[in-house]
Amino acid sequence: MIQPRFKDAPHFRNFWEHGNGRQLIEFSGAKVSFEKFEKFAPYFYHTDETGDEVVKDVYFTKKFHEASREIEHYIRNGVSETDDVSESVKNCSIRLRKFLIGSIINFLKAVLNFV
Secondary structure, three states: OOOOOOOOOHHHHHHHHOOHHHHHHHHHOOOOOOOOHHHHHHHHHOOOHHHHHHHHHHHOOOOHHHHHHHHHHHHHHOOOOOOOOOHHHHHHHHHHHHHHHHHHHHHHHHHHHHO
């Protein structure tokens, strides 16, 4: 069981009450509370397995500057199902595309509801 161990620490409270955390809350409109901490605590150890696979397939097989250039190419140009790339790169590209489309849709909904 994970506990919110820094909940009352001065540095933690300062971040969320006066620092960048406060700005993030104001910008996002998020409601921040420890009421549902136990529900979301398991995400503390959640990792991006697809991203880890991309690192293994791209960065561990090439020189750093080559791998970075390749990843930048994928980001700028996307990846199609027929491209000769690893499955991890295809999966990551698909996830990113879905995330971006969902984010744009949510943004437009928010703007339209605001107007």
